[in-house]
Amino acid sequence: MKLPIYLDYAATTPVDPRVAEKMMQYLTMDGEFGNPASRSHRFGWQAEESVEIARSQIADLVNADPREIVFTSGATESNNLAIKGAAQFYKKKGKHLITVKTEHKAVLDTMRQLEREGFEVSYLDVESNGLVDLAKLEAAMRPDTSVVSIMFVNNEIGVIQDIAAIGELCRSKGIVFHVDAAQATGKVDIDLQNLKVDLMSFSGHKTYGPKGIGALYVRRKPRIRLEAQTHGGGHERGMRSGTLAPHQIAAMGEAFRIAKEEMAAERERITALRDRLWHGVKDIEQVYLNGGSAPRVPGITNISFNFVEGESLIMALKDIAVSSGSACTSASLEPSYVLRALGLTDELAHSSIRFSIGRFTTEAQIDHTIKIVHQAIDKLREMSPLWDMFKDGIDLNTVAWVAH
């Protein structure tokens, strides 16, 4: 088996070979290298046509109108454009925004910036399974609330928020609803004809497309307006200037086309692999499935192995590419804010590993992972003073630790 095994599909996916093939057709003199904004020759016309095909493919996956798709550099830019653009455009209505503590930094940090610009933001807690409580969301809504931003699928634990219900609530109050769907495309069915979502962010590279490309869905009926964040030649109906990148766009279109075609079969296959992984490790003592009681995408499994620190576990799993909620893998030395928001203790947050499975994961890779996880846990618990104390029946909460 080829090592290391890639189980970090939630961080990024490899480009599907079919997508890479497509992408290469838009670069060289022999290909369609033209600028889609060139109106005076066929190089431009061809490039524009390819961009429009891709726009339709993306709209198709989420049942939207192609005219509702705006290309960006990625989901981070889409989130910035959606939240800042709507907050600024609708500021006459009010300057209060609502989001959730477990959002991606691209949303949270955008909100922080808006706070510096004079907006007020409510950061909602989630329940212990990672879901937003609708009653609490409704209670947070005020007459001056202009935008609510809630992600579709959480990137760390994979829980799926009830976007349909949240959308109904926002629409009934006349509040613009933005959804970060970077982790959702190709994983859950998205029907924007039915969902009362006004703005939705997409990423290319979480769905087997290339990095550096994303899109923002901007609803036409009822029409949502945005203040542009990037000014220039007026591309993308003035919402996002900058020469379009046909190789990236065509690749994202192809990736989303494949996602639509293969989603059902892929979901079934990945669910089977996910169950295989969980059944292989769940009998280890003191193992917790984070977000386990909520609906989740099958690709993301977040497990805490109590009394083992996440970074040392990642070192022990050196042939497996995974990520950890441990402080020690981040620059901040703080454990995952997402897991903390679920109410996990610092210890359990430090002890967490995210396994994310995708299109190219095999059964043999999962079996190997299970084997390596068992070996690593045995080794590290053998070395862990906390494990000894647990085995001696000492309640770690009663110990007077010296924090440092």
Place this chain on the structure above:
Amino acid sequence: MAYSNKVIDHYENPRNVGSFAKDDPTVATGMVGAPACGDVMKLQIKVNEQGIIEDAKFKTYGCGSAIASSSLVTEWVKGKSLDEAQQIKNTDIAHELALPPVKIHCSILAEDAIKAAIADYKQKRGG
């Protein structure tokens, strides 16, 4: 996190993992850190009549550099007198393992573990 070969060596082949019997009068224990911070070190030393550390063992919950730091100090304290062991500095540990700046606290914790074990020994001896 790109670690030095020394950290990886200590992590993969940790020296002196284990525990001594707690009720052995020649054994002293230093436990430092907190689970909430992501690292806890337990360092035990076995001291002979002459006040020399004859043996040392550790158990550590923490990242790779915390494990490597504690493994290294068990090697360093062996054969040293209590006074000599007391002189081991976190900067020496960090230098030996080429710890990145964000991991310096691991070496500080290891120094604290030595000092805590020595303090425990002195207290046991009624000092």
